[in-house]
Amino acid sequence: MVPERRQHILLPVRLSTIVVSFAVALLLNFLPWHNVALVPDFVALTLTFWCVRQPHLVGLGAAWALGLLTDVGNGVLLGQHALSFSVLAFCAITLSRRILWFGLWTQALHVAALLLLAQAVGTVVRLATGAEFPGWVLAIGPLGGALLWPLVSLLLLAPQRRALEVDETRPI
């Protein structure tokens, strides 16, 4: 069995790509959405991507810090997203070797499970602190995020696919 039918040999990832992608994801999350429950969590999606692709560069520390930023930016309970993103990053790193063997849409299935798990962790925390359950509409965001996975994968891998200087004889 071959991981992904036609695999490119990728350039090493640049740290700036990761930082910029997280900044853009935070920006997308902070857009004034009408109903935030229906919108996928772009930070969670980007975090899953980098935890799967670069488990040694992006880990639990980054996940926790991003979670705190999301908590403060959204004005929710401090630590809610920090906890759910930590769990998400752990599961994504644990599954990273498995996920990359599949095609993009099968990967998206795995990602759907991960994002739903993260949302469930956040929900359990809020219910434990006395909030009321807003309904199953909460599942729409993570499922939408999973649908975006192929697009996000193509976008975030694009900087690594490009060769520094074009050379027809080289496989990169």
Place this chain on the structure above:
Amino acid sequence: MEHTPPAFFKRGPAPVVRLTFFALLSLAMIVLDARFRYAEGLRGAISLATQPLQLVASAPAAALHRVSNFFASQSQLSAENAALRAKLLEATLAAQHLEASAAEGARLKLLLGAAERLPGSAAPAEIIYGGRDPFSRRVLVDKGTRDGVRPGSPVVDEAGVVGQVTRVHALLAEVTLLTDKDQAIPVQIARNGLRAVAFGGGTSGLLELRYLAANAEVVNGDRLITSGIDGVYPPGLPVATVIRVERDATNVFAHVLCQPAAGVDRGRLVLLLTPSATPASPPVEAAAEKGRDKPSTKSRRQRAKDARGP
């Protein structure tokens, strides 16, 4: 992850250990924030990092709004102008009546020797977007500490009370709507002066009067106004209308549901009032003051030193 690497490939503690560490850290913060509200200082520090991003994110929507305002058609404006003129006429009439009765009331109060209530000031604000938390019912308005907004200020629209400011940023303030599950407002029934407390009903979008005896005199269609005994909401603002009263023989309390008077979920322009009397500090502010214990003791020590100095 499941293979243990040789010693020279070690990359810090094992993933499970890391997860436990970060999960415990998060849980500790959740408890500190939810139970004791000690985390407001930390929140303020982190918001310095998120605020530029938030400003950039809200810029396109604000620009769009401005552009659509600019291109509002002339007929629309003139129609709106005529409607506003008619409304103003009505309001002037009502204001004249009010002036007369306020003067009369002031005279009566003087006779009674009651303390005169200071009129609070009001600042108009615009709701920018709905809350970013699906678990609570909040909105963000475009006035913040820079405009003198204080946590605890009541928020009203033209029809009645909308909610209360619960957190203030530099340029924004978070308003918790009356329908939030944790929001309560002291009210009284306009018809007979019966006092009660209205709690938010959450997703139903209604209010609930709790702890009213099953035989309390409340009927469908009763109007609820603020009682003003909390010192936060000025008295007499319309809050809600009773739409259903259930009296159950098995329950000591009546189950009363009310429809909010204000467009809690609809309006766009609101007024932020300054609490008219000396306000009892709202829970958030009280906790923040508790958290700020250190500087206050320092200043007390400083004061003592100053007193000893000369």
